[in-house]
Amino acid sequence: MIDKTLSSCAQAVAHVHDGATVMFGGFGSVGVPGRLVDALRDQGARDLTIISNGASDAALSPLFEAGRVKKLIASFPSPTSHQFRARYLNGEVQLELVPQGTLVERIRAGGSGLGGIYTPTGVGTELAEGKEVRVIDGREYLLELPLKADFAFVKAHLGDRLGNLMYRGTMRNFNMVMATAGSVVAAEVERIVPAGEIPPEQVHTPGIFIDHVVQAERHPRLVELPKEGAQA
Amino acid sequence: MIDKTLSSCAQAVAHVHDGATVMFGGFGSVGVPGRLVDALRDQGARDLTIISNGASDAALSPLFEAGRVKKLIASFPSPTSHQFRARYLNGEVQLELVPQGTLVERIRAGGSGLGGIYTPTGVGTELAEGKEVRVIDGREYLLELPLKADFAFVKAHLGDRLGNLMYRGTMRNFNMVMATAGSVVAAEVERIVPAGEIPPEQVHTPGIFIDHVVQAERHPRLVELPKEGAQA
Amino acid sequence: MMLTRDGIAWRIARDLREGQYVNLGVGIPVLVANYLDPDQEIFLHSENGILGVGPKPKRENLDLDLVSAGKGFCTLVSGAAIFDQQQSFIMMRGGHVTHAILGAIEVAENGDFANWRVHGEAVPGVGGAMDLGVGAQNIFVAMSHVTNKGKPKIVKTCSAPLTARRRVKRIYTDLAIVDVADDGLVLREVMPGNSTADIQAKTGAPLKIALDCREMDVPETASNGARLRQ
Amino acid sequence: MMLTRDGIAWRIARDLREGQYVNLGVGIPVLVANYLDPDQEIFLHSENGILGVGPKPKRENLDLDLVSAGKGFCTLVSGAAIFDQQQSFIMMRGGHVTHAILGAIEVAENGDFANWRVHGEAVPGVGGAMDLGVGAQNIFVAMSHVTNKGKPKIVKTCSAPLTARRRVKRIYTDLAIVDVADDGLVLREVMPGNSTADIQAKTGAPLKIALDCREMDVPETASNGARLRQ
Numbered sequence: 001m002i003d004k005t006l007s008s009c010a011q012a013v014a015h016v017h018d019g020a021t022v023m024f025g026g027f028g029s030v031g032v033p034g035r036l037v038d039a040l041r042d043q044g045a046r047d048l049t050i051i052s053n054g055a056s057d058a059a060l061s062p063l064f065e066a067g068r069v070k071k072l073i074a075s076f077p078s079p080t081s082h083q084f085r086a087r088y089l090n091g092e093v094q095l096e097l098v099p100q101g102t103l104v105e106r107i108r109a110g111g112s113g114l115g116g117i118y119t120p121t122g123v124g125t126e127l128a129e130g131k132e133v134r135v136i137d138g139r140e141y142l143l144e145l146p147l148k149a150d151f152a153f154v155k156a157h158l159g160d161r162l163g164n165l166m167y168r169g170t171m172r173n174f175n176m177v178m179a180t181a182g183s184v185v186a187a188e189v190e191r192i193v194p195a196g197e198i199p200p201e202q203v204h205t206p207g208i209f210i211d212h213v214v215q216a217e218r219h220p221r222l223v224e225l226p227k228e229g230a231q232a
Numbered sequence: 233m234i235d236k237t238l239s240s241c242a243q244a245v246a247h248v249h250d251g252a253t254v255m256f257g258g259f260g261s262v263g264v265p266g267r268l269v270d271a272l273r274d275q276g277a278r279d280l281t282i283i284s285n286g287a288s289d290a291a292l293s294p295l296f297e298a299g300r301v302k303k304l305i306a307s308f309p310s311p312t313s314h315q316f317r318a319r320y321l322n323g324e325v326q327l328e329l330v331p332q333g334t335l336v337e338r339i340r341a342g343g344s345g346l347g348g349i350y351t352p353t354g355v356g357t358e359l360a361e362g363k364e365v366r367v368i369d370g371r372e373y374l375l376e377l378p379l380k381a382d383f384a385f386v387k388a389h390l391g392d393r394l395g396n397l398m399y400r401g402t403m404r405n406f407n408m409v410m411a412t413a414g415s416v417v418a419a420e421v422e423r424i425v426p427a428g429e430i431p432p433e434q435v436h437t438p439g440i441f442i443d444h445v446v447q448a449e450r451h452p453r454l455v456e457l458p459k460e461g462a463q464a
Numbered sequence: 465m466m467l468t469r470d471g472i473a474w475r476i477a478r479d480l481r482e483g484q485y486v487n488l489g490v491g492i493p494v495l496v497a498n499y500l501d502p503d504q505e506i507f508l509h510s511e512n513g514i515l516g517v518g519p520k521p522k523r524e525n526l527d528l529d530l531v532s533a534g535k536g537f538c539t540l541v542s543g544a545a546i547f548d549q550q551q552s553f554i555m556m557r558g559g560h561v562t563h564a565i566l567g568a569i570e571v572a573e574n575g576d577f578a579n580w581r582v583h584g585e586a587v588p589g590v591g592g593a594m595d596l597g598v599g600a601q602n603i604f605v606a607m608s609h610v611t612n613k614g615k616p617k618i619v620k621t622c623s624a625p626l627t628a629r630r631r632v633k634r635i636y637t638d639l640a641i642v643d644v645a646d647d648g649l650v651l652r653e654v655m656p657g658n659s660t661a662d663i664q665a666k667t668g669a670p671l672k673i674a675l676d677c678r679e680m681d682v683p684e685t686a687s688n689g690a691r692l693r694q
Numbered sequence: 695m696m697l698t699r700d701g702i703a704w705r706i707a708r709d710l711r712e713g714q715y716v717n718l719g720v721g722i723p724v725l726v727a728n729y730l731d732p733d734q735e736i737f738l739h740s741e742n743g744i745l746g747v748g749p750k751p752k753r754e755n756l757d758l759d760l761v762s763a764g765k766g767f768c769t770l771v772s773g774a775a776i777f778d779q780q781q782s783f784i785m786m787r788g789g790h791v792t793h794a795i796l797g798a799i800e801v802a803e804n805g806d807f808a809n810w811r812v813h814g815e816a817v818p819g820v821g822g823a824m825d826l827g828v829g830a831q832n833i834f835v836a837m838s839h840v841t842n843k844g845k846p847k848i849v850k851t852c853s854a855p856l857t858a859r860r861r862v863k864r865i866y867t868d869l870a871i872v873d874v875a876d877d878g879l880v881l882r883e884v885m886p887g888n889s890t891a892d893i894q895a896k897t898g899a900p901l902k903i904a905l906d907c908r909e910m911d912v913p914e915t916a917s918n919g920a921r922l923r924q
Contacts, residue, residue: 002713002735027512027549028535030528053549054589056535076591078535085587097588100511101553101595105346108550113787113829114337115366115373118347120598121557124629126581127590134347136377141347145368157529162735162773168433169529170513172548180784196772201400202434203775204548206745208715208737208790223528234483234505259742259779260765262758285779286819288765308821310765317817329818332741333783333825340780345557345599352828353787356859358811359820389759394505394543401759402743404778412554428542435545436778438515440485440507440560455758 004163004207005192006214009039012186016040016151019070021049023107023152023182024060025175031167032059033155033188034219040153041066049073051107051149053100053174055084058221069093073147075100099127102144104177110146111180111209117144152182156205159189160196163210164203172204179209186212236395236439237424238446241271244418248272248383251302253281255339255384255414256292257407263399264291265387265420266451272385273298281305283339283381285332285406287316290453301325305379307332331359334376336409342380343412343441349376384414388437391421392428395442396435404436411441418444465657466638471682471692472606474499476565476636479604480506484562485515485555487596489579490534491567492606499686507541509561511592513552516544533592556592557599564600566593568607568632570622573669575632575644577605578624597628609637609666616668618642618649639663641680648672653680655693695887696868701912701922702836704729706795706866709834710736714792715745715785717826719809720764721797722836729916737771739791741822743782746774763822786822787829794830796823798837798862800852803899805862805874807835808854827858839867839896846898848872848879869893871910878902883910885923 006012013036016022022040026032040048041062047070052060055077063069064083071094077084087093098106099121109117118141122128132143154175156165165187167175179185187205192215238244245268248254254272258264272280273294279302284292287309295301296315303326309316319325330338331353341349350373354360364375386407388397397419399407411417419437424447467475473495480486480496482504488494497519500506508517510532517532518539525539532538540546555561568579580593597603610616618635635642640663641653651671654663656679664671682692697705703725710716710726712734718724727747730736738747740762747762748769755769762768770776785791798809810823827833840846848865865872870893871883881901884893886909894901912922 028531030512030531074589076589077587078589081587089586095587097590099590099594100549100592101557101599104549104553108784109349111788112784113352113789115350115352115368115371117341117349119557120345120347121594123598125594125626127594136347139347160773162737164773164775169527170510170531170546171529172546173512174549176548177550180788180790200746200770200774200776203777206775206777206781206785207773208739208745208785218528260761262742262761306819308819309817310819313817320817327817329820331820331824332779332822333787333829336779336783340554343558344554345559351787353824355828357824357856359824392543394507396543396545401757402740402761402776403759404776405742406779408778409780412558412560432516432540432544432546435547438545438547438551438555439543440509440515440555450758 003161004210004213005161006212009035009188009214009216010043012036012212012214013040013043015184016043016045018045019047020045020150021051023051023149023178025154025173025178026059027053027170027173029058029222030169031155031171031173031175032222033153034059034222035216036153036186036188038062038219041068051147053103054078055081057081057083060084064093067092071096073098075103097127106144106147107177107181110148111177114146116146118142119144147181149182150184152178152185154179154185154187156187156189158191158193158198159187159213160193160198161213162195163207163213164198165189165205165210166198166202167204176205179205184211185209186214188214188216190218191215235393236442236445237393238444241267241420241446241448242275244268244444244446245272245275247416248275248277250277251279252277252382253283255283255381255410257386257405257410258291259285259402259405261290261454262401263387263403263405263407264454265385266291266454267448268385268418268420270294270451273300283379285335286310287313289313289315292316296325299324303328305330307335329359338376338379339409339413342378343409346378348378350374351376379413381414382416384410384417386411386417386419388419388421390423390425390430391419391445392425392430394427395439395445396430397421397437397442398430398434399436408437411437416443417441418446420446420448422450423447465655465693467655467682467693468691470495470686470690472636472638474686474692475680475682476604476606480563482506485509485560487511487556487561487564487600489564489566493565493567494534496565498688509555511552511556513547513549514540514544516541553595556595559599559601561596561600563602563604564596565604565606566596568605568617569624570617570619571605571632571635572619572622573649575630576622577627577632578622579627581625583624593627597631602633603631605632605635607637609639616666619668639666642671650674651677653678655680695885695923697885697912697923698921700725700916700920702866702868704916704922705910705912706834706836710793712736715739715790716793716795717741717786717791717830719794719796723795723797724764726795728918739785741782741786743777743779744770744774746771783825786825789829789831791826791830793832793834794826795834795836796826798835798847799854800847800849801835801862801865802849802852803879805860806852807857807862808852809857811855813854823857827861832863833861835862835865837867839869846896849898869896872901880904881907883908885910
């Protein structure tokens, strides 16, 4: 019987090596595998390259605080990313800034075996510097290359022993695409359910993409209500 | 109140012009908008370029029989595509053969604003002829360009007045991606339900992609059991 | 007389139509949601994966798994859809979103705009701005007409880092509505108490005056009590 | 002695392991589904959008909306997932499918293979063959050792139009199992009654004999009664 479940987050991060590239899903406070973030901090791997949409304290602060991150590839390290910002400003952490849709496409290219994509996003901006510009059918595009990771850590609502995942609300965000692009993919889920309980048409991430599933309570960092003014 | 529903398939195909490029969803007998195929035959537009995974008689024969097709872009015009094959062999219809995954990616590029993608599929084969080969990170890829259509005709299980669609079984196949790539997109659905009845997390194709929704009974051509031996 | 931030949002809302799919950026744009005609169905898109964003939740119907692009909790309207980042950016970059209403630091007379990075900003962040910038069918900019130092924000050439080129269609400010046409800027509406010459003086690029250029018609307060002009 | 088509399928099934994700091509490969060990969970992938294809339905549980890649009706196993073509080809091209088991017209000693178009075929069709060809982690080919005219199908260089280059890992025929190694072909198993020289004579490229090359061990009939060798 296939059983991809693990009994602890520590097991899920055990093999992350120094210098590894690690993806974390999540957008705002939703869909962030917060317990895996903590477990990775405790595990101790250093010089990590993190790929994540943002770097908010609620999501990733433990790794920045512990000085584990060498580089961040992200689209929006927002003003609430205090831990990242401090280390970026003192030169401890590098930043590769990628437009959000390009970040998605690069990860998708990595997970789907494509060698690259041409996107119109960013043409003529400073984020196009050093990138190939190509005119196709009269319009300019940038060549963007795939992103893959040694480990992808994602968060879902339900998971089963086969690795099938189901999200709720806006949890899918980067989790679905990152689940395709990690050499090892571990999912933190709120509840492990028996195989077959997620209807086939409601499996958002099929188990083929998932190596490990671990059940964990939502991290308290990610339960706090955001301040007024952060609303959109 | 937004109301994208139409009362007949004839209305949904009314504006297809001679020389139009038209996508049809479907794989095998599932997810084929068979009533819209018939309506387009009746409407009379000529010199069509059809984009479809296959060209089976059950799916598309009316358009080939009536001599309406100039060109087919497909991955697998199978041995059961008698109507297409006859016209291809006598030179009446051209064929652009595209590997299935490349067909999906080209349509996706068309619908998502990408200028092209590099795929490893087909490198070194006769389907790479005339295509740019590029080495990226030590591997060869082909440049493949976007496909869009003047009209995309798709099939879903449920639809609502907002254009939200939900599929069942293997109906999603090419329908989901084609719904993003037509200038005008019409969906043939088995049942129109009140807006809000499809749960937000089970809307497979959001209404933003859909212009028209028409309810029609499954076409009898697409209900027949396939012959033994066609099974996989 | 000039519009408040709510006033600019109110005025933009008047130009939206039933059946449109609209993405609202941070700042003035998100306020537009408060002034949409409740009798018209307009679907709000949120780049993290929602089509049909509803109002902020009350404490009792708050769902911890449901946030919109600004990271705040939200609700869904009837008929909403939820999806992942791939599908969301297909909508944005692929030309499916009808309007992106965005704040800006500068807009150039050719439709270039800058809204993601202030010169000298220490830590940059871009999010989905460039994707919307190239992909939305119509880019409407909402901003003050001049900086708080009185410098024009509508300019001949942007000096701040660009978001996208030649994409702005219309600019809504606290003083005027300006269209970006193929051959330059066209002044369409002006707040009462300002002459077209006053607006030109506060604009860094030449304005043509539309034949039907008129005074902006915005009430003093909105039905929710917010002050719209001052 | 040689294997039947069912025999080849039976033998391949013995090499599949629990937890693998397997795509079965038309012809001999689809027969593999009949010989999987029911105690091992192996998920069958169908390129039209299924992971976890089950057996053919009985009349009473037939679902008109559920077909597999061969266009025939199918069922789902417990824990199956359904998705669209995009996700399906991400699995295939992206290296997520563990094994693609495919028929072939020819396999070359360097792992090139041809399986989509017979020379002179009037109407070509390719389907997902090339995507699996480049993307599956392991390509296993199932075919007869020689054509019905007695010509070797394992060759130095393919003459039929290629599907993908240098991708075949193992070839299962009615006479032998041949691995494609970096430095050429390696004979691993031989059907009883054939010498390694017999196999070499029917093979169009040089075979190394594996140190542990052995006789193939396949029963005369399968538990379902099908004849496996003749």
